[in-house]
Amino acid sequence: MAGVPTTRLLPALVLLAAVAGCRDDVTEVVVVLEGDLRIPTETDGLLVSMNAGPAAPTGGLGLNTSSVISGLAFPLSFGFTSEGTSPSFSITVQFVHGLTQGVVPTIVVSRTITDIRFVDQQTMMLVVPFLHACACMGTSCPQPGDPNCDSIQTPVLKPFDPALAPPSTMMNQPFAGI
Amino acid sequence: MLPASLIFAAALVAWGPVAPDAASVTAPVPEVPVPATAAAPPALTAPPVAKMTIDRSAAPELLAPSSPPPRTPTYKRWQFWVIAGGALATAVGVTIAVTRPGPQPYSGNVPPYLISVH
Numbered sequence: 001m002a003g004v005p006t007t008r009l010l011p012a013l014v015l016l017a018a019v020a021g022c023r024d025d026v027t028e029v030v031v032v033l034e035g036d037l038r039i040p041t042e043t044d045g046l047l048v049s050m051n052a053g054p055a056a057p058t059g060g061l062g063l064n065t066s067s068v069i070s071g072l073a074f075p076l077s078f079g080f081t082s083e084g085t086s087p088s089f090s091i092t093v094q095f096v097h098g099l100t101q102g103v104v105p106t107i108v109v110s111r112t113i114t115d116i117r118f119v120d121q122q123t124m125m126l127v128v129p130f131l132h133a134c135a136c137m138g139t140s141c142p143q144p145g146d147p148n149c150d151s152i153q154t155p156v157l158k159p160f161d162p163a164l165a166p167p168s169t170m171m172n173q174p175f176a177g178i
Numbered sequence: 179m180l181p182a183s184l185i186f187a188a189a190l191v192a193w194g195p196v197a198p199d200a201a202s203v204t205a206p207v208p209e210v211p212v213p214a215t216a217a218a219p220p221a222l223t224a225p226p227v228a229k230m231t232i233d234r235s236a237a238p239e240l241l242a243p244s245s246p247p248p249r250t251p252t253y254k255r256w257q258f259w260v261i262a263g264g265a266l267a268t269a270v271g272v273t274i275a276v277t278r279p280g281p282q283p284y285s286g287n288v289p290p291y292l293i294s295v296h
Contacts, residue, residue: 030284050295066289072288077284078289079284079291083296086295123284166286168286170285177294
């Protein structure tokens with residue numbers, strides 16, 4: 001066997017390499033919510049509206065979820081995986097207060113991020129701060145001009161960093177689709 | 179998942195070109211220089227030995243046509259084991275690649291956890 005030319009094995013090796021590399025990686029954007037709001041005294045609920053595409057979510061379109069976050073702490077996170085149809089998505093995240101008290105919750109901080117673009121076969125991360133300084137007072141919210149409070153369009157994503165994102169506590173199966 | 183024809187094609191390529199049949203190969207005949215016939219050679223007379231008879235029964239093995247050497251069994255040829263090993267390695271690789279779980283997405287720690295964007 002010492003005289004076997006390696007070129008004879010090349011087709012088999014190429015075939016193996018092609019088969020080994022045919023599985024795609026996940027295309028995902030992880031949204032990490034950071035903030036200095038006190039849970040649950042200042043906020044006890046999280047409302048998330050999602051919409052596929054670059055347009056901001058509106059009331060009737062897309063997907064809306066609400067969850068109680070009384071037992072949680074920052075950072076909070078969730079993920080969006082791409083099915084390849086829409087290259088981007090948009091979300092509105094609202095921290096509210098009163099969700100657990102049976103009353104109409106009041107918005108504490110609200111931010112909208114539009115046109116969040118997927119990077120093919122990569123897991124990216126978007127860190128969005130929700131600061132006490134951006135909290136609404138009654139029915140009035142801060143005027144635009146503060147980059148830490150304003151809405152964001154086509155944000156710059158960073159590669160996923162497990163040190164910044166909290167560990168997953170959910171089975172890795174999609175909760176829903178938009 | 180992988181077409182069998184693809185594996186068969188890779189095996190054929192790994193086998194290499196088929197060696198030409200020894201019987202069909204004709205060695206080039208060297209040209210024998212023809213001596214110039216400047217003068218007619220003297221008439222030759224056959225030597226006496228040419229008129230002797232040959233006894234075929236004395237050594238029949240020398241006159242019988244030579245038989246080809248015995249063919250090496252396929253399983254004793256290194257090419258067979260290269261192809262068989264390559265096919266086995268390919269099958270193992272394909273099986274592992276197909277059955278191994280893919281990378282899992284990150285699902286977060288708060289609803290909506292993981293959303294699929296269509």
